[in-house]
Amino acid sequence: MDNRFGLKDAIFLVLLLAIGVTLVTSMFQKDRMWEQLRRIESKVDETRTRVENVANETKTLAAAPRAAATPSNNATSTPTTASGARDESWARPGVPIEWQPPLAFSTDPATQPGFREGGEFTEIWEGKCARVTPFLSTDVYGRRVLDLVCDSLGAYNPKTLKFEGILADAWQYSPDGTWLRVHLRPEATFSDGKPVTAEDVRFTFKDYILNSLIEAESARSILDMIADVKVIDDRTVEFQFSKVLFSNLSGTLNNYVLPKHFYEKFEPSQINQSTSLLMGSGQFRLAKLDPSDQWSPGSDLVIVRNEQYWAKNRRPVLASMRFKTIQDDRARLVAYRNGEGDLITPTSPQFVEVQKESDFEKANRSMKWFNMRSGYSFVAWQTGKRKGERLTPFHDKRVRQAMTMLLNREQMIQEIWSGIGMVAKSPFNPESPAANPDLKPWPFDLDRAKALLAEAGWKDRDGDGLLENEQGDPFEFEFTLAQGGDIVDRIANFMKNACLKAGIKCNVRLIDWAVYTDMYKARDFDALTMAWQSSAPESDLRQMFHSDSIKGGGQNFMQWSNKKADELLEKGIQELDFDKRMKIWHELAELLHDEQPYTFIRVVPWIRFSKKDIGNVQMYKTGLEPWEFFREAVAQPAS
Secondary structure (H helix, E strand, O other): OOOOOOHHHHHHHHHHHHHHHHHHHHHHHHHHHHHHHHHHHHHHHHHHHHHHHHHHHHHHHHHOOOOOOOOOOOOOOOOEOOOOOEOOOOOOOOOOOEEOOOOOOOOOHHHOOOOOOOOEEEEEEOOOOOOOOOOOOOOHHHHHHHHHHOOEOEEEOOOOOOEEEOOEEEEEEOOOOOEEEEEEOOOOEOOOOOEOOHHHHHHHHHHHHOOOOOOOHHHHOOOOOEEEEEEEEOOEEEEEEOOOOOOHHHHHHOOEOOOHHHHOOOOHHHHHHOOOOOOOOOOEEEOOOOOOOOOOOOOOEEEEEOOOOOOHHHOOOOOEEEEEEOOOHHHHHHHHHOOOOOEEOOOHHHHHHHOOOOOHHHHEEEEEEOOOOOEEEEEEEOOOEEOOOEEOHHHOHHHHHHHHHHOOHHHHHHHHOOOOOEEOOOOOOOOOOOOOOOOOOOOOOHHHHHHHHHHOOOEOOOOOOOOEOOOOOEOEEEEEEEOOOHHHHHHHHHHHHHHHHOOOEEEEEEEOHHHHHHHHHOOOOOEEEEEEOOOOOOOOOHHHHOHHHHHHHOOOOOOOOOHHHHHHHHHHHHOOOHHHHHHHHHHHHHHHHHHOOEEEEEEEOEEEEEEOOEEOOOOEOOEOOHHHOEEOOOOOOOO
16 A cells, blocks of 8 residues: 655644644643742732731830830741741740840930941049959959840830840740740841750859859849759740749849850860950950950940841940940049040049039039949948958957947048948948838947947957957958059048047058959958949849858858848848738848848949930939940040
């Protein structure tokens, strides 16, 4: 049979091929159209989710307490599910979650007159800062730097004193007070850009603060209620408590979080010997972080803006901050007047006298206010053995009571501090409900003081005008003060003269503030004068007055041991009922009043001079918030 393929067949085949190509092309086009349509729907869903998240966040902000009036742009600060609801998968079921407001300035500097970015701010300190290594630094100067470089899990709201989250965006606190689960803000990072994780939190507490090889006794003494710290997931950590204390939540969360990847490189001995091993997640960072070439106490300390700071609505405006030390009171004021500093703490006489100048307020502002950090000054009496070798006269309570009555504290306030302050009667802020309203300060009473000294065995046995004990040893002691200016001299002279009137010889010992800590850790003093300031509205006083804080160089440096005081301190911190706890603190204040391990001298208000070209300086209930400052006329940093 012939197999013929004619013209018609060829045309038909071409038509079939054309139709096939058209069909295939159409199919590909439909696939592409379907893919494009699917992508569009995906974008729509994503946009819808974002809108829902914003709406939910707006509702939350409307219902929740605000850290500031400034709206938040931190849309990522609260973890959400695909539906826009808050992600609660990290939490324990059945226990309420306390979600925290987004971070923002308490007073937005951008809303203030004269706002500008950049420039350097300088504060002149009146004493040398010994170190700024976290949890090893125990003075107020180190604390000011640490607050700027390190973020804590939570802190007190400057305006309301409500405790709110910083690194933490939520937490759960068990109804029985035995555990606390904390969720970290997902956007939080350290100054080197690495994220803040739950493992960093665990490391900070377990491997750093609670490590007995690291000299963090002050923090460790009030965190002994932490039995364990468990990592739940990358952003969730849980604290287990061995004791149910009123301060478990705030006392735990009000601690800096340190980067494990930085600090684990160092041995405890290296950390203990350091002066500025300092890295954190705060608004500023050290201008120079070199473990082999650390900052030296007494030299200027400079921190610079952390350009990677994670909280967008809390990023500082200033480019840098400088802290310098001028210990002499008059020289410090002169330096401030000459433009070497923008903020100082003047002496009380300076505060009173300078304000009388008619033109001072033109370029400066004077500030005086009581706040959460308002502290008290005191004289601590060595009740134990000095350096473990010998008892001082102050081991006897009657002698301590007599020493308090030898000091006319009202006169001290008038003559030394120009009337600024009030006589202190206990370690509790007089504005706090923890202060015992029925307690009266010991009076100035020279005759009663002499009678108590005689009762304790101190009499003028040889008629030379000086007191001796039964062995014939004269009543002579060393009074230690940090080197400074007029105020230090006035305190020293007042003490010497007051003692001489009672037949006691007081030898003044002046030392540098940078070695003050080493001195009291070694218990190498008879009597010293200092001041404490608080970091919370209600403080845990175990670190100063519990006998456990005598050990390991703790801050019970006067080595005062009293069983009843230990019982009250333990009972008070475990009492969750506010009214009952206040009664315990009142009883403790009465006991301290009787025992006089300290002679409480003066309740100290905050006084400051600041230049008016530093804007947004607000007198808060927590003190000052330097990260909110700005310089109206941008100045060049000092060389």
